[in-house]
Amino acid sequence: MKILPIILTVLSPIILFASDIRSEELSTKNMQTQNTQITKLAADELSKTLPQTIDKHTNLVKIESQESALLYIFEIDAMPKSDETIKKEDHSRMKEAVTIGVCRSSKRFLEANITISYVYNSAKSKVELFRFDIDHKSCSNI
Numbered sequence: 001m002k003i004l005p006i007i008l009t010v011l012s013p014i015i016l017f018a019s020d021i022r023s024e025e026l027s028t029k030n031m032q033t034q035n036t037q038i039t040k041l042a043a044d045e046l047s048k049t050l051p052q053t054i055d056k057h058t059n060l061v062k063i064e065s066q067e068s069a070l071l072y073i074f075e076i077d078a079m080p081k082s083d084e085t086i087k088k089e090d091h092s093r094m095k096e097a098v099t100i101g102v103c104r105s106s107k108r109f110l111e112a113n114i115t116i117s118y119v120y121n122s123a124k125s126k127v128e129l130f131r132f133d134i135d136h137k138s139c140s141n142i
Contacts, residue, residue: 103134
């Protein structure tokens, strides 16, 4: 019978550790569920003001939630430029500007592991021109 207290003494930290792992996994699952709800609510609320003119070439036409991501969908009308010219000439400039802007304006979402995606489609052809997926790691150098 003297061995039982020794076994319990040895096993109790392991049991506590295992229960911490289970509660941590549950917390992660709860956080993901909560983030999905937050993105849906945010998309629903932000969509009430659409469409919005961003500049003379760009309109924000839709905001969607996809799991724990917010998806902003824009249309670009840069006539007379072709879709290929827009992709070639504007991609890197837009990626940098969008990433900096999202990192500054959506810091709380990103810290909560919510991804912000900006999709730019051609107003003329409806073809996707760019897609920028920004998460917390994207902002580490900014």
